[in-house]
Amino acid sequence: MYDTPNTERTVTRNETKFSARKVQVYYGDTHAIKDVDVDIEDKTVTAFIGPSGCGKSTFLRCLNRMNDTIDVCRVEGDILLDGQDIYDKKVDPVQLRAKVGMVFQKPNPFPKSIYDNIAYGPRIHGLAKNKAELDEIVEKSLRRGAIWNEVKDRLHAPGTGLSGGQQQRLCIARAVATEPEVLLMDEPCSALDPIATSQVEELIDELRTNYSVIIVTHSMQQAARVSQKTAFFHLGNLVEFGETGQIFTNPKDERTESYITGRIG
Amino acid sequence: MPLLWLILIVLAIAVAGYVLGRQRALASAGGDSRGLHSLPSYYGSNVAIKAIVPAFLLLVAWLLIQPIYVGNTISGMIPESSVKEGSSLGLVMAEVRRAANGLDAAVAQGLMTDDEARNLRADFTDVTQRLRDAGSIVTSEVTQPILRAAQRYRIMNDTGNLIMTIAVLILAVLGFLYGLRESRAEFRARNVVEHSVRAILVGAASIAILTTIGIVLSLVFNTIEFFRLYPAADFFLGTNWAPSFSGRGGSSDLGVLPLLWGTFYISIVALAVAVPIGLFAAIYLSEYASPRIRAFAKPMLEVLAGIPTIVYGLFALLTVGPLLLKVFGDNGLDWMQSGTAVMTAGLVMGIMLIPFVSSLSDDIINSVPQAMRDGSYGLGATKSETIKQVVLPAALPGIVGAILLAASRAIGETMIVVLGAGAAARLSLNPFEAMTTVTAKIVSQLTGDADFASPEALVAFALGMTLFVITLCLNIFALYIVRKYREQYE
Numbered sequence: 001m002y003d004t005p006n007t008e009r010t011v012t013r014n015e016t017k018f019s020a021r022k023v024q025v026y027y028g029d030t031h032a033i034k035d036v037d038v039d040i041e042d043k044t045v046t047a048f049i050g051p052s053g054c055g056k057s058t059f060l061r062c063l064n065r066m067n068d069t070i071d072v073c074r075v076e077g078d079i080l081l082d083g084q085d086i087y088d089k090k091v092d093p094v095q096l097r098a099k100v101g102m103v104f105q106k107p108n109p110f111p112k113s114i115y116d117n118i119a120y121g122p123r124i125h126g127l128a129k130n131k132a133e134l135d136e137i138v139e140k141s142l143r144r145g146a147i148w149n150e151v152k153d154r155l156h157a158p159g160t161g162l163s164g165g166q167q168q169r170l171c172i173a174r175a176v177a178t179e180p181e182v183l184l185m186d187e188p189c190s191a192l193d194p195i196a197t198s199q200v201e202e203l204i205d206e207l208r209t210n211y212s213v214i215i216v217t218h219s220m221q222q223a224a225r226v227s228q229k230t231a232f233f234h235l236g237n238l239v240e241f242g243e244t245g246q247i248f249t250n251p252k253d254e255r256t257e258s259y260i261t262g263r264i265g
Numbered sequence: 266m267p268l269l270w271l272i273l274i275v276l277a278i279a280v281a282g283y284v285l286g287r288q289r290a291l292a293s294a295g296g297d298s299r300g301l302h303s304l305p306s307y308y309g310s311n312v313a314i315k316a317i318v319p320a321f322l323l324l325v326a327w328l329l330i331q332p333i334y335v336g337n338t339i340s341g342m343i344p345e346s347s348v349k350e351g352s353s354l355g356l357v358m359a360e361v362r363r364a365a366n367g368l369d370a371a372v373a374q375g376l377m378t379d380d381e382a383r384n385l386r387a388d389f390t391d392v393t394q395r396l397r398d399a400g401s402i403v404t405s406e407v408t409q410p411i412l413r414a415a416q417r418y419r420i421m422n423d424t425g426n427l428i429m430t431i432a433v434l435i436l437a438v439l440g441f442l443y444g445l446r447e448s449r450a451e452f453r454a455r456n457v458v459e460h461s462v463r464a465i466l467v468g469a470a471s472i473a474i475l476t477t478i479g480i481v482l483s484l485v486f487n488t489i490e491f492f493r494l495y496p497a498a499d500f501f502l503g504t505n506w507a508p509s510f511s512g513r514g515g516s517s518d519l520g521v522l523p524l525l526w527g528t529f530y531i532s533i534v535a536l537a538v539a540v541p542i543g544l545f546a547a548i549y550l551s552e553y554a555s556p557r558i559r560a561f562a563k564p565m566l567e568v569l570a571g572i573p574t575i576v577y578g579l580f581a582l583l584t585v586g587p588l589l590l591k592v593f594g595d596n597g598l599d600w601m602q603s604g605t606a607v608m609t610a611g612l613v614m615g616i617m618l619i620p621f622v623s624s625l626s627d628d629i630i631n632s633v634p635q636a637m638r639d640g641s642y643g644l645g646a647t648k649s650e651t652i653k654q655v656v657l658p659a660a661l662p663g664i665v666g667a668i669l670l671a672a673s674r675a676i677g678e679t680m681i682v683v684l685g686a687g688a689a690a691r692l693s694l695n696p697f698e699a700m701t702t703v704t705a706k707i708v709s710q711l712t713g714d715a716d717f718a719s720p721e722a723l724v725a726f727a728l729g730m731t732l733f734v735i736t737l738c739l740n741i742f743a744l745y746i747v748r749k750y751r752e753q754y755e
Contacts, residue, residue, distance in 0.1 A: 064643065066639065066642065066643065069638075069639075069642060071555070071556075094645050094646070094647050095645065096645075097642060097643060097644065097645040098644070098645030099645075101643065101644065102639075102643035102644075103643075104636060104639060104640065104643070106636055108634070108636035108637060108639065108640040109640075110637060110640065110641070110655050110658075110659070111637075111658065111659045112658065120641070120644060120646075120654065120655075121644040121645065121646075124644065124645065124646050124650055124654075125645060171640065174640075174644065175643070175644065178644055178645060
């Protein structure tokens with residue numbers, strides 16, 4: 001079922017980062033997410049798996065309020081980040097998104113230079129006092145994105161000129177540059193080849209030391225390889241949530257078992 | 266036989282060919298259309314095409330060539346002596362044609378027999394009066410050589426038309442029979458029809474291109490003609506525009522610089538109005554407006570583009586000019602003498618250009634992928650930061666293209682300038698003074714009874730050529746930029 005042994009799965013319990021209670025999401029009349037309760041831990045990779053249209057991406061986009069940009073979308077219930085309700089009127093979604101970074105399915109570098117792509121977030125949030133500091137942030141982020149060695153000689157070349165896998169790592173580096181606390185990844189490897197995928201997966205594993213990472217994926221092998229916790233969504237319900245090893249070897253719910261053995265999906 | 270009948274008969278042959286070809290093809294496959302190479306209607310169309318196309322091509326060619334041939338033959342018949350002093354062969358030929366038409370009319374009304382019309386002699390009968398009685402316009406006395414020529418002209422045209430009718434009908438029937446013979450099951454009728462469709466499309470494209478080439482060539486030749494009469498250096502470098510119609514050349518100053526300056530000044534004012542307003546409107550419509558507002562506001566803006574420019578001109582003359590005069594004129598700041606000024610025309614032209622800029626920019630902003638915006642929002646950027654730093658830079662080349670297209674519109678605009686900017690060609694920096702543009706001067710040089718061979722009239726072609734080159738360069742530059750922009754997302 002999975003390629004890497006589960007040696008690191010016995011992690012110590014980290015404190016809870018996100019805590020969702022009775023979350024409902026509606027797109028117009030469609031009830032897309034039903035009664036989702038979940039606690040997502042800090043410094044952990046959590047994978048959301050499930051068949052297409054099951055609501056895992058929708059739920060992910062609730063966590064940094066990206067659904068606000070969709071007019072017909074309505075979110076109910078409580079989502080707490082460090083105990084603070086992110087749908088509270090006092091919370092500015094823009095500031096929330098600086099804390100909860102996001103990497104998208106398709107690499108989407110801005111049509112700017114590699115340097116400006118990374119410097120975009122720090123500039124907006126005023127993270128650097130001067131050029132030297134900004135240079136430092138850019139280098140650090142590119143190193144974290146495991147792409148520094150490939151681009152250090154052409155920082156001022158356009159980011160759109162990189163290969164697909166490099167572009168995706170650039171986007172991860174870009175998300176890391178704003179120093180988020182949580183990193184949301186919406187199928188980050190679906191547009192990548194196996195080599196680029198394994199590079200990104202290694203990167204995700206490294207990011208775990210600093211961030212809470214939530215990844216939506218269609219590949220169950222990938223979920224098994226990179227995550228410590230797995231949540232299985234089906235038809236808008238969170239069916240099962242637990243240790244990755246337990247979900248894949250000994251699922252409690254019948255639907256989870258059917259999905260991971262390929263009978264539904 | 267009248268032309269209309271001929272055309273209808275050929276069409277009837279084609280329709281018959283369609284029906285018969287279809288039946289014959291079906292019959293050759295034993296009535297089962299699955300045994301045919303193509304659908305039955307293709308066989309029918311094939312026969313129809315074969316009947317129509319060669320016949321009509323012959324018809325068109327004949328109609329073009331016959332008048333030339335007849336004209337040449339007849340003009341050879343006219344002796345030198347009957348071309349009067351101060352007249353020309355062309356005028357005599359026109360008279361011959363009129364006389365011939367008069368004879369036709371007389372015969373048609375029964376005032377003459379056909380035989381008479383053929384053999385009348387001007388020396389013996391009062392032909393001129395008889396033709397006038399038949400209602401034709403005969404300007405001068407019809408002399409014997411002209412009458413002879415007219416009679417010959419009639420006969421040649423009659424025989425020509427008869428031969429043409431027969432030839433066209435024979436060709437149509439031959440094509441019909443040939444197409445019918447082809448209508449067998451294994452014949453690839455569909456390919457023939459496909460080729461004809463392509464030929465039609467190629468024909469349409471070449472007509473458009475050839476017309477453009479024709480227009481450009483006529484501009485070029487007339488411009489060369491102008492430069493033969495007027496030194497090019499004086500035209501391009503002269504700072505004075507003072508054409509004189511009474512002097513018939515020599516005393517005119519035809520320097521283009523004041524006109525070009527007026528054109529650019531008014532265009533710059535217009536763009537200064539249109540670009541910010543249009544661009545901001547486009548940003549609002551594409552990024553901020555709710556779908557309901559957008560559905561209402563975008564067509565409203567585009568209505569502006571549908572207003573004829575003469576209406577804008579009236580608006581400039583009757584509303585904007587007086588309004589500006591009230592503020593900047595005698596009673597206000599005293600910068601402005603009259604309502605017609607660069608500012609008036611520029612402002613109104615700017616309003617006219619708003620929908621150009623906004624509608625093109627709106628499309629371009631919308632074509633920036635949503636992923637760019639998501640990426641920026643995902644990093645915690647606000648809406649205006651996203652627009653300013655991601656969307657607009659990504660759309661910038663396209664927006665520049667839109668602005669350049671608007672600029673070439675502004676440079677070519679005429680009516681607003683004629684009504685709003687005055688007619689004085691001058692080099693001045695004051696935007697509240699009357700100035701004029703290249704286009705407005707083309708109009709004024711060609712209206713009125715100017716001699717088309719004089720430099721004062723031919724200068725219009727040189728001006729048109731200058732304008733054409735400028736707008737062409739702008740358009741090419743705009744296209745280049747737009748194309749460069751497209752490469753970024755592919």
